[in-house]
Amino acid sequence: MANNKKKKLTPVQQEYQQLAKRREPSRPFLKNCLRAFLVGGAICLIGQLIQDGYMKWLNVEKGQAGTATVATLILISVILTSIGIYDKLGQWAGAGSAVPVTGFANSMASAALEHRSEGMVLGVGGKMFKLAGSVIVFGTVAAFVIALLHFIFNPAFTAGGGS
Numbered sequence: 685m686a687n688n689k690k691k692k693l694t695p696v697q698q699e700y701q702q703l704a705k706r707r708e709p710s711r712p713f714l715k716n717c718l719r720a721f722l723v724g725g726a727i728c729l730i731g732q733l734i735q736d737g738y739m740k741w742l743n744v745e746k747g748q749a750g751t752a753t754v755a756t757l758i759l760i761s762v763i764l765t766s767i768g769i770y771d772k773l774g775q776w777a778g779a780g781s782a783v784p785v786t787g788f789a790n791s792m793a794s795a796a797l798e799h800r801s802e803g804m805v806l807g808v809g810g811k812m813f814k815l816a817g818s819v820i821v822f823g824t825v826a827a828f829v830i831a832l833l834h835f836i837f838n839p840a841f842t843a844g845g846g847s
Contacts, residue, residue, distance in 0.1 A: 720780030723773065727784045731757050754785055761786035765793040792816055 693701070734756050738749035764770035770790045774781040781787055792812050799811035 716778055719776060720778045723777035723780035724783060725780075727757070727781070727786055731784075757784070757786050758789040761789040762793045765790045766797060788816075788819065 731753050735746075735749045735753040738744045738752050739746060742749075744752065761770055764773070770781070770786070771794065774787070774790065781790070792815065795812045795815055796808045799807040801807060802811070
């Protein structure tokens with residue numbers, strides 16, 4: 685029980701919790717960490733290769749290549765989600781596939797695919813942004829707070845005095 689400290693457990697409940705704890709399978713912590721590291725690193729490596737390709741073969745500046753790389757990784761993630769590959773990768777790799785931007789794109793695409801039968805607005809749009817809304821709001825608020833702190837502690841830089 686999550687609220688063990690608030691509620692006194694009966695002896696039967698305590699005995700059951702001890703039994704459940706003994707029977708619970710151990711988690712392969714190191715194996716899961718290794719999988720997450722390898723997949724997350726592979727995603728980053730692929731992103732770096734894409735960015736280098738944009739800069740080398742298309743003569744795109746580094747900043748623009750970075751933006752194009754993120755868009756490309758999102759597109760790849762959505763395609764892999766739509767054909768069922770990214771979800772299997774996520775089950776195997778855990779946080780390694782969930783943390784990069786591809787994981788966010790996967791979660792949005794999965795919600796859109798799952799609720800498409802409910803219609804474009806209430807199904808796809810509503811359910812897709814149910815998850816994304818909290819992330820977008822948190823990101824916006826965090827950006828505002830960081831900008832405010834930057835303005836307070838470094839006003840010369842903000843006013844154009846630095847670079």
